[in-house]
Amino acid sequence: MENRKLRMGMVGGGSDAFIGAIHRCGAFMDNQIELVCGCFSVKPEISRSSGLSYYLPEERIYSSYQEMFEHEMTLPEGERMDFVTIVTPNRWHFEPAMMALERGFHVVVDKPMTFSLEEAKLLQKKVEETGLILALTHVYTGYPAVKDMKARIAAGELGKIRRVYVEYCQGWLSERIELLGGNNAGWRTDPKQSGKAGCVGDIGTHAWHLSEYVLGQKVTELCGDLTAFVPNRPIDDDGTAFLKYDNGAKGVLVSSQICAGEENNFRIRVYGEKGGLEWKQEEPNSLYAMWINKPKEIYRVGNGGYMGDIAKYNSRTPGGHPEGFIESFANIYRNFAATVRAFKKGEKPAEETLDFPTVYDGVRGMQFIETMVEAGYNDTQKWQKWID
Incomplete structure (x- = not known):
């Protein structure tokens, strides 16, 4: 070439x-x-x-x-x-x-x-x-602190992973703004254009994928719930799931676009035998570490020595300059x-x-959507094996 x-x-x-x-x-x-x-x-x-x-x-x-x-x-x-x-x-x-x-x-x-x-x-x-x-x-998955989180978990810093919480909350669809036109809500709330899922397809897939990415593990079962809270909306605007991962860890996933007042509140918390890690999209340069036997620590992107090589490879600016959405793209x-x-x-x-x-991530994303839809409208809330 x-x-x-x-x-x-x-x-x-x-x-x-x-x-x-x-x-x-x-x-x-x-x-x-x-x-x-x-x-x-x-x-x-x-x-x-x-x-x-x-x-x-x-x-x-x-x-x-x-x-x-x-x-x-x-x-x-x-x-x-x-x-x-x-x-x-x-x-x-x-x-x-x-x-x-x-x-x-x-x-x-x-x-x-x-x-x-x-x-x-x-x-x-x-x-x-x-x-x-x-x-x-x-x-x-492109944020430097997320990559550092993944690397620390893979290195065993938290020990065996037990619990995961991943939450993606927005408020922009708290009303039927899709009827106003001139915004991105029209096709996102139309099953003929978005597919079977609304909120869970739009942002729930991000939450699911981020959890699998940082853990290096796959979801094997889920118990889900989907709701269209806004009257007459033909597709879900809120979804929750309990997750089981292939190493025995368990998780809770929340994705909602009717959390009034929220902007883009996406965060993930992972807990193992020795401690936990937390990352928040609205504060992307910080990775929080919680330990059993020592004080809470904050690792910062762009400051030498605090993050590992993979985070440094994916960082572009000195400390204090947020590495954000566009940099991740x-x-x-x-x-x-x-x-x-x-x-x-x-x-x-x-x-x-x-x-x-x-x-392969794309196929698993569609499997997540299919499984959530299968489980989410089931009033008995039964566990669903991962549809494949």
Whole structure:
């Protein structure tokens, strides 16, 4: 592979969208990636105006993702895109991802990976057939303090893990703002666009994934409850689950978008035989450690010696400068880009660059949603084996 930036295309992410700009900021942060083409909206006029505002040539701004993939395939290898980022409502994740893989393009896709578990398994099969790379943007795994938390648990600092609490509370859907328009609530509360789950698919999947990521363990059973608290909302806006992990640890998961007054209160607490660790998304540079026989400690990102090598590798600024949401996207994109470069050169990627969510996390995410829906509307609240 020649010495150049990786070329990125986008499906979704127009000027009228929220998450597309976040993805672009993260992708561009390390100067490894450039945007070369895109279909930025289902509305051709918005796709065109968005592409022009991103300073793309008109011939690389497309009216449909099908047109984009077909035309990009006709370009010389030195010009066509290397990968596509998909930032659309859940309903439209699978088809462009599958089409990209079938045509030899790597993929980055927002979570949840697909609309259904069946689609997720088809993507997994295609990734395995092609050997191409699919990254899933479970962004909270990109925070340096989260990576330090994972490393400390893996090193046995807490001893055998017993208890996990993971909570993701927002308040923005406390009223039916989806009826007002002009916001992201419309498709997120529409089962035809979001899939079977609302809140638990949108933010509950983040909570589940973060717990498995930092523990290095998998959920094997859950007992769940789903509710649509806001009258006439057709999909859940609140969910709770008891979790069992494969090493015997037990957990409690709370995901809610009707916690009035909350902004983005995401935190995780893990307790073992020797002590506990806590991380809060709204205070991302601190990792709190609680011990049986000594005072509480605070480890801070960006201050030498307090955090391990993996946290330092994923840190960008000196102490006191918050390493936040966009930087976490950047960590996923940087590791994805390094892995794609190794793929193109026929080399084995460095271990630290493989630290990003993949198609397998995407399949498990859809399994979590399916299992929660199966369990969550069951009035007897029975334990459900993990659906596979």
